[in-house]
Amino acid sequence: MKSSRSLFAFSLLSILLFQACSITNEGPQGPAGRDGVDGVQIYSSTSTIFAADFDVVDEFVSINEFEWDILDEATVDNGLVLGYVQFDGTTSWHALPFSTPFENDLVNLRYVFDINSFDLILEGEVANNNEQNEALFDDDILRVVAIPPSLLLKGKGLDYQNYNQVAKAYGLDQ
Secondary structure, three states: OHHHHHHHHHHHHHHHHHHHOOOOOOOOOOOOOOOOOOOOOOEEEEEEOOHHHOEEOOOOEEEEEEEOOOOOHHHHHHOEEEEEEEOOOOOOOEEOOEEEEEOOEEEEEEEEEOOOEEEEEEEOOOOOOHHHHHHHOOOOEEEEEEEOHHHOOOOOOOOOOOHHHHHHHHOOOO
16 A cells, blocks of 8 residues: 555656646737738828928918828828928937927927828918028928827827837837
């Protein structure tokens, strides 16, 4: 009887040791992720801003229209469309809207968009200063990023004013 107990204890100990020494690459399974959406992607594009492309609306406002056909209603209504400007000869991106003092004026560069267009709006506070204000942004680079609602990242900590963070989070070219 003593030998059968010893044999049972030895067998049990062998099984436990063998299982304890098993190596596996699998950890606990997490929750299932969202299904991907076919054909949905993030749009990112750059364009050069030319002063000559602005149209004067009134003595304070000029508009530069950039046409596109990449947005759908869901992105316009529930997604995120961002604009950034990079000044000629620099490497940093500034989020729009952007304001700066210039020629005894305060110049504001902002944007509006819809499914068919992205418009840069240039506003000054001094009447008839449009031409000088337009020249301020001549040869600068406009970057537009459009993120459909199905691809928006949820969570805290992403600063959409910082293009480098947005580019890293969404895998865009920097």
